[in-house]
Amino acid sequence: MTERLVVIGGDAAGMSAASQARRLKGPEELEIVAFERGHFSSYSACGIPYWVGGDVSALDELIARSPGEHRERGIDLRMRTEVTAIDVPGQRVRTRDLEAGTEAWTGFDKLVIATGARPKRPALPGIDAPGVHGVQTLDDGKALLDSLDRTQGRRAVVVGAGYIGVEMAEALLGRGYEVTILHRGEQPMATLDPDMGRLVHRAMDGLGITTVASAEVTKVLTGEDGRVRAVATEDAEYPADVVVLGMGVVPETSLARAAGLPLGARGGLLTDLAMRVRGQGNIWAGGDCVEVLDLVSGRERYVPLGTHANKHGQVIGANVGGDYATFPGVVGTAVSKVCDLEIARTGLREKDAREVGLRYVTVTIESTSRAGYYPGAAPMTVKMLAERRTGRLLGVQIVGREGAAKRVDIAAVALTAGMTVEAMTALDLGYAPPFSPVWDPVLVAARKATAAVRAAG
Structure with a gap:
């Protein structure tokens, strides 16, 4: 018997879920219907500022897969169609065609909610x-x-x-x-x-x-x-x-709220590790409309990022398609820039650490992106937080010029692995004068944090 999967939202999480489910199950096993109220599908919202600024020359460059391409792959993607209600007991959704103004009900065996976020x-x-x-x-x-x-x-x-x-x-x-x-x-x-x-x-x-x-x-x-x-x-x-x-943005969960689905403190949907909505056997949710586990603090957190949305979609699609996958959580890594200034953070800020009752030490160091004698070496500031008693890394923030932001990935991996700042000092990172000083700035901060932890007893 053919089952029907309904997906609400035609961007990263929703269409990643639909595409992954389609890879695992053919049309004879799983019918996939997706609804998107906008004019575009599977696009990079993160690229919009660079399109507005002229770094990206055309809208099409931000679109990973058009509605037509999704349909060619066996996904019935209906554009300019807004879902206006979710009937959980009846396993159906009500939709409105935004061009024609008509409304209809569509039944589902499985449902994916990927309604994203809305600007404050x-x-x-x-x-x-x-x-x-x-x-x-x-x-x-x-x-x-x-x-x-x-x-x-x-x-x-x-x-x-x-x-x-x-x-x-x-x-x-x-x-x-x-x-x-x-x-x-x-x-x-x-x-x-x-x-x-x-x-x-x-x-x-x-x-x-x-x-x-x-x-x-x-x-x-x-x-x-x-x-x-x-x-x-x-x-x-x-x-x-x-x-x-x-x-900033807030999770777009008005449909979920009206349907009585569980929401967290920030208004995002709550799911289990398989991205299934808590308390539901056939409803999943992912992307900017969900809250996720912060691996550092151990609490639920709202972190709307395209990287997470695509991963959520892959996990959901695997589980919907009969395979198995989980999304364990995040450490809160993000990078940005304003002109040539690069900005990065991962883990907890001081405020976050205090809110969850952690005692910590902080250090801040000044370094350069390359060996100081190599042309183009740019200044960089690294701040590091470590747990006072254990020395566990809690967070890193970096502000600098070229070569600064992506160094935060070193800290993101260390946070995910639960490393101490002392263990970080032994990381075998790549070195050559055009790429870093002999002691990478993140490791310099880790050395200083290790000393601070010891001094704090």
Whole structure:
């Protein structure tokens, strides 16, 4: 008997799951129907800032597989079709064709929820005015580019200084805009400790980006034509011809909530190691709509990244297709850049360690990306956290120029393996003057952290 798999969401997690399930089971065993409300499937949302900034020349370069290619592989992908309800007891979903306006019910034997995330958009006066943009999907990116083409002025305000905010600031700066970033925190990049965020702030100032800290946006002001003209905080007004919301995202789980499925503290779906929704035998979830286990803190965490989404999809597809796979968790690795400044973190910040009751030591070192005498050696700052009693590595943050960000992968592997900072000092890393000093900056930090752990008793 042929079973039917229904997938909600046509991007990374959803279509990875559908594709993997199709590899394991043919159409005679498993019918696959996927619904996507947007115009695009299987694309790189992470590439949108670089498309907006002109580093990526065309939209098509961000699309890994088109709807037609999915259909050729035996997946009935229905675009511009929004799922409006999940009937768990009845094993069916209600859909609306966004072009025709018609609604229908589709039954399922197995269901994958991959509804992704939505940009934070606070309920402020003027927030929905023309010229104000969130950036999460290719449709969002296209809308922003269309808006930039119509905009006469060259003043941009970015609200929020996380990964999306700083990447969009770079994109707009590259397009010749005068860029101001407004953010609520003490320093930009709240995913870093404030002392490391200060380095990012200093670098952005040097690039000509105006960064305003502790700025609580109160409203968006509009002109006579209804289009955005400024962003207001409690203390000032900042002229704007375009506004980009870079305040992060929240899991898009309104369907799951309405269906009574279990959600975590951050609003993401909760799953087991096989990515099956807890308490459900035939429903899986993955991507930016789920919370996952943090391997360092031992708690559930919301980490919306394309790398995780693709892995979730592979795990889900294997289990749906009759194979077996698990997703054990994450250590919270992320990298970004603003112009030539590279930013990386993995594991816990000081704030995170305190929240879970860990006692720790911290060290910060200055080094270079290459041997100091080799041309092109660039400065790099590495901060490392280690558990006070055991010396277990807890987290690493890196800010520097070329060659800085990907060094965080050394720490990500060490965190996943549960290594101590002392054990890290013996890692056999590659060395040659064009690539690193004889002691890699991460190992220099590990040596200093080892000494701090010993000194702390």
